[in-house]
Amino acid sequence: xxxxxxxxxxxxxxxxxxxxxxxxxxxxxxxxxxxxxxxxxxxxxxxxxxxxxxxxxxxxxxxxxxxxxxxxxxxxxxxxxxxxxxxxxxxxxxxxxxxxxxxxxxxxxxxxxxxxxxxxxxxxxxxxxxxxxxxxxxxxxxxxxxxxxxxxxxxxxxxxxxxxxxxxxxxxxxxxxxxxxxxxxxxxxxxxxxxxxxxxxxxxxxxxxxxxxxxxxxxxxxxxxxxxxxxxxxxxxxxxxxxxxxxxxxxxxxxxxxxxxxxxxxxxxxxxxxxxxxxxxxxxxxxxxxxxxxxxxxxxxxxxxxxxxxxxxxxxxxxxxxxxxxxxxxxxxxxxxxxxxxxxxxxxxxxxxxxxxxxxxxxxxxxxxxxxxxxxxxxxxxxxxxxxxxxxxxxxxxxxxxxxxxxxxxxxxx
Numbered sequence: 327x328x329x330x331x332x333x334x335x336x337x338x339x340x341x342x343x344x345x346x347x348x349x350x351x352x353x354x355x356x357x358x359x360x361x362x363x364x365x366x367x368x369x370x371x372x373x374x375x376x377x378x379x380x381x382x383x384x385x386x387x388x389x390x391x392x393x394x395x396x397x398x399x400x401x402x403x404x405x406x407x408x409x410x411x412x413x414x415x416x417x418x419x420x421x422x423x424x425x426x427x428x429x430x431x432x433x434x435x436x437x438x439x440x441x442x443x444x445x446x447x448x449x450x451x452x453x454x455x456x457x458x459x460x461x462x463x464x465x466x467x468x469x470x471x472x473x474x475x476x477x478x479x480x481x482x483x484x485x486x487x488x489x490x491x492x493x494x495x496x497x498x499x500x501x502x503x504x505x506x507x508x509x510x511x512x513x514x515x516x517x518x519x520x521x522x523x524x525x526x527x528x529x530x531x532x533x534x535x536x537x538x539x540x541x542x543x544x545x546x547x548x549x550x551x552x553x554x555x556x557x558x559x560x561x562x563x564x565x566x567x568x569x570x571x572x573x574x575x576x577x578x579x580x581x582x583x584x585x586x587x588x589x590x591x592x593x594x595x596x597x598x599x600x601x602x603x604x605x606x607x608x609x610x611x612x613x614x615x616x617x618x619x620x621x622x623x624x625x626x627x628x629x630x631x632x633x634x635x636x637x638x639x640x641x642x643x644x645x646x647x648x649x650x651x652x653x654x655x656x657x658x659x660x661x662x663x664x665x666x667x668x669x670x671x672x673x674x675x676x677x678x679x680x681x682x683x684x685x686x687x688x689x690x691x692x693x694x695x696x697x698x699x700x701x702x703x704x705x706x707x708x709x710x711x712x713x714x715x716x717x718x719x720x721x722x723x724x725x726x727x728x729x730x731x732x733x734x735x736x737x738x739x740x
């Protein structure tokens with residue numbers, strides 16, 4: 327058995343043991359229906375299942391995992407418009423000895439822990455995930471298995487409650503039932519920490535608040551059936567719950583991150599062995615990520631301007647709103663095209679416009695926010711088991727900073 331294969335199997339075993347009490351999650355080996363709950367088996371453009379052969383790296387193939395969420399917009403749009411594929415297929419040796427660059431094989435997940443399991447099973451090489459799954463994956467391999475190589479999104483997470491739930495303030499949270507996308511994912515930890523900070527314990531810890539892990543499409547169903555009182559979710563689910571389930575935003579998580587409201591909600595992680603063996607592939611991926619981030623931010627620039635001046639009510643503000651409409655429509659069309667490709671469905675334009683008010687696309691990993699999240703998870707007893715996590719080597723931003731320097735863009739200064 328190859329040494330690398332032994333490591334991957336060992337990593338998978340370590341992860342299973344370390345996370346079995348925390349994550350009751352199923353590895354998603356086919357395209358999931360995180361947005362709609364519908365079967366997407368007809369979407370032939372996206373890889374639908376993982377085979378035994380996928381447990382070994384395939385030459386010239388990057389196996390890339392991500393979610394159909396708004397905070398993964400760069401990869402969703404970049405794969406739909408072909409920019410990611412083009413960036414990786416460009417090879418300095420193209421045409422020499424048959425070298426045609428690197429192709430991408432896609433895997434779509436509904437939450438971070440499932441993507442981490444696939445990564446440690448050797449079924450994917452790179453994944454877009456939230457901070458907490460990245461932390462757990464790093465710790466499960468004793469700091470050996472993964473590295474964060476770039477940021478992707480900040481903000482875009484909210485605590486939504488039903489308008490008829492009776493929740494008007496934090497004093498009303500007792501005896502209620504809430505949902506998060508998956509046990510141990512970034513929103514799950516945020517919800518549990520918020521409850522803890524406001525004097526509540528979950529039922530498994532002797533308290534009277536119930537937190538259940540439910541995939542986002544089912545959260546909407548449970549809200550409509552009034553079987554849960556609220557949920558901590560990433561966008562566009564916050565906007566969808568507000569519009570479609572008689573709900574309101576109780577907490578915009580940006581308000582919990584002074585002074586500027588910035589906190590990581592998506593990072594790009596890579597298996598350490600893949601990073602070591604394929605630095606040029608990762609460099610090209612980072613370049614594609616930066617390209618898509620800049621395009622999105624330039625497209626949505628007027629949206630941000632109009633938000634800042636929304637109270638002025640003058641002619642200039644009205645002009646900005648008109649420009650914003652054009653830019654936002656361009657982004658929304660691109661995102662929904664990508665979403666439809668992998669799920670067969672789209673998100674209504676007004677819901678995406680609402681969600682975009684609370685989200686920032688970035689390549690900055692916002693490192694200090696991840697360290698704070700790790701402390702929160704440790705305080706909750708979700709990681710560490712008596713030993714505070716040491717995340718000294720979780721970041722490898724060398725390639726990111728090299729690319730940024732080459733492009734005369736600000737270096738990561740988190």
